[in-house]
Amino acid sequence: MNTFSLKTLIIGVQMLFVAFGALVLVPLLTGFDPSLALFAAGVGTLLFHLITGCSIPIFLGSSFAFIAPIQQSLQSYGMGATLGALSASCVVYFIFSLCFRFGGGDFLERFLPRVVTGPVVIVIGLKLAPTATANCVSFVGGAFDPLALMVAAIATGTAVIATVWGRGFLKLVPVITGVIVAYIVALLLGKVDTALIANAAWFAVPWTAAMDAGKYAIPTFDLAAILFILPVAIAPAVEHVGGIIAISSATGENYIKKPGLHRTLLGDGIASGLAPLFGGPPNTTYAEVTGAVALTKAFNPLYMRIAAVAAIIFAFCGKLNAVLSSIPLPVMGGIMVILFGMIAVVGIGTMIEGKVDLNNPRNMLISAIILTAGIGDLQIHFGDNFMLGGIGLAAIIGIVLNIILPKGK
Numbered sequence: 001m002n003t004f005s006l007k008t009l010i011i012g013v014q015m016l017f018v019a020f021g022a023l024v025l026v027p028l029l030t031g032f033d034p035s036l037a038l039f040a041a042g043v044g045t046l047l048f049h050l051i052t053g054c055s056i057p058i059f060l061g062s063s064f065a066f067i068a069p070i071q072q073s074l075q076s077y078g079m080g081a082t083l084g085a086l087s088a089s090c091v092v093y094f095i096f097s098l099c100f101r102f103g104g105g106d107f108l109e110r111f112l113p114r115v116v117t118g119p120v121v122i123v124i125g126l127k128l129a130p131t132a133t134a135n136c137v138s139f140v141g142g143a144f145d146p147l148a149l150m151v152a153a154i155a156t157g158t159a160v161i162a163t164v165w166g167r168g169f170l171k172l173v174p175v176i177t178g179v180i181v182a183y184i185v186a187l188l189l190g191k192v193d194t195a196l197i198a199n200a201a202w203f204a205v206p207w208t209a210a211m212d213a214g215k216y217a218i219p220t221f222d223l224a225a226i227l228f229i230l231p232v233a234i235a236p237a238v239e240h241v242g243g244i245i246a247i248s249s250a251t252g253e254n255y256i257k258k259p260g261l262h263r264t265l266l267g268d269g270i271a272s273g274l275a276p277l278f279g280g281p282p283n284t285t286y287a288e289v290t291g292a293v294a295l296t297k298a299f300n301p302l303y304m305r306i307a308a309v310a311a312i313i314f315a316f317c318g319k320l321n322a323v324l325s326s327i328p329l330p331v332m333g334g335i336m337v338i339l340f341g342m343i344a345v346v347g348i349g350t351m352i353e354g355k356v357d358l359n360n361p362r363n364m365l366i367s368a369i370i371l372t373a374g375i376g377d378l379q380i381h382f383g384d385n386f387m388l389g390g391i392g393l394a395a396i397i398g399i400v401l402n403i404i405l406p407k408g409k
Contacts, residue, residue: 011298012306016314019061019286019307020176024324025339026062026281028332029131030070033215033279035206035314035321037062040280042311044271049305051267052259057293057301058247059308060271060283064343065236068127069229069391070281077225080217085225086276092233093240093269101262114354116398117238118347119367123374123394124235125344132340135333139191147189148330155182155334175335182331197322204318207279216279231392233272234399236284240268242350243285250294362405370398 019041027037044060052058066086073082099107136152137144159178162170170177186192210216244264248255255264272282293299314320351358351367358364371394372378379389388396 008300008302009306012303013310015059015289015298015303016307016310017176018173019059019289020173022064022175022286022339023061023311025175025332025335026064026067028324028327029067029336030281031074031215032070032281033206033210033213033321034324035204035316036210036216036279037275037281038311039206039315040275040278041283042308042315043278044275044283045304045308045311047271047274048264048267049301049308051270052263054301054305055259056244056247056255056264057251057299057304058243058264059286059289059304060268061286061289062281063236063239063272063284064339065124065239065284065391066229066232066281068124068131069232071131072390073225073228076228077222078217079214080220081222081225082229083217083219083276083279084221085229086282087219087273088221088226089229089233089282090269090273092230092237093265093272096237097262097265097269100260100265111399111402112234112238113356113402114350115356115363115366116370116395116402117235118351118354118356119370120235120374120391120395120398121239121347121350122344123347123371123391125340125342125347126375127377127391128336128340128343132333132336135329135336137330137333139328139330141329147191148328148333151182151186151189151191151328152330152334152337154185155179155331156337158182159335159338175339178335178338179327179331182334183327186328186331191328193326196326197319200322201318203316204321206315206321209318209321210279219277227388228392231388231395233282234395235391236272236282237265237268240265240285243290247285247290247293250290251299362407366398366401366405369401370394373397 023041024034024037026032027034041059041061045058048058048060049056070082070086073085077085134141137148139145139148155178158181159174162174162177166174166177183192187194207216241261244255244261268283268285272284275281275283289304356363356367358367374391374394377390378393380393382388
């Protein structure tokens with residue numbers, strides 16, 4: 001099963017390319033360094049496999065759930081405090097791990113049913129929509145530029161074509177395909193900073209370059225920043241459960257029982273806690289890699305460990321980091337239009353799959369209040385330094401409402 005060969009190596013590296021688009025997109029959107037995200041994903045995946053007995057074909061990559069909170073936290077608390085807060089958010093995974101270890105499978109339905117998690121995921125997607133549209137209309141931010149909109153439309157259109165009409169490997173990587181095609185168009189229009197690429201070294205220690213660019217700082221643990229980020233981790237922790245169910249379905253194995261959700265959550269939590277210390281976003285199980293596993297029948301977990309090692313190696317390629325950093329805003333904006341909307345659609349799908357009855361006034365109220373509080377960025381301030389708001393506050397409100405509102409009403 002674990003015999004190493006050239007074919008095994010190729011399949012493993014392919015899994016990294018399947019994850020690559022989303023993996024580097026999150027740091028590009030948040031101001032983090034893509035190379036550090038690659039390194040953190042590689043190390044996190046290896047740790048996850050170690051903790052779960054090397055038994056699950058899972059790859060961990062940058063979590064989209066934290067994009068909006070990271071953007072807000074950087075403005076309010078700075079890079080060091082944001083990285084520390086993201087690292088501390090792994091506490092949520094540990095709590096969930098203990099709950100599943102001692103509370104069993106009923107814990108999820110009791111405290112985090114679809115009527116709560118669905119609207120929270122919708123909020124995550126829709127909160128990001130203004131960022132997507134703003135990046136579509138300008139190369140530098142500001143006045144409308146028709147060329148920018150054209151490049152964004154090419155990125156969106158290419159990704160759509162690859163998704164709907166693509167075949168084989170192309171269908172697995174619509175995001176990176178859209179980025180590449182739109183990047184080439186922007187390059188031909190003279191909108192890419194090629195000097196940045198030319199001046200970059202082939203080999204570079206990513207932390208040095210990231211600190212020089214203001215994309216990394218020594219993590220600090222600020223209570224206000226931690227309390228701002230902490231509730232957001234509920235969404236990817238719940239997403240993790242869905243990811244384990246999906247890979248179980250793809251492989252025909254029951255990973256919920258063995259090695260167990262408590263171990264997979266522990267592994268994901270440790271990986272997500274360490275990732276910000278290295279300078280990357282928290283990790284999550286990647287659905288696109290699970291899709292690739294289902295399509296190619298590549299069930300050997302060794303493939304994921306090869307992909308993880310390849311990610312660590314690529315992190316030290318300075319040219320690669322320069323190319324990623326040179327991607328114009330409209331290219332990313334065109335991809336964001338799809339991805340952020342898809343996050344919201346996943347939330348809707350979560351409610352549909354859970355058969356949430358929105359004709360029931362209780363469900364309607366919980367959903368409505370979560371959506372309004374989250375999208376409207378409701379905030380609670382305590383003193384001068386502490387603020388709880390946005391997605392995190394919306395998630396807490398939903399959990400509390402689900403507990404206190406009688407289900408028979």
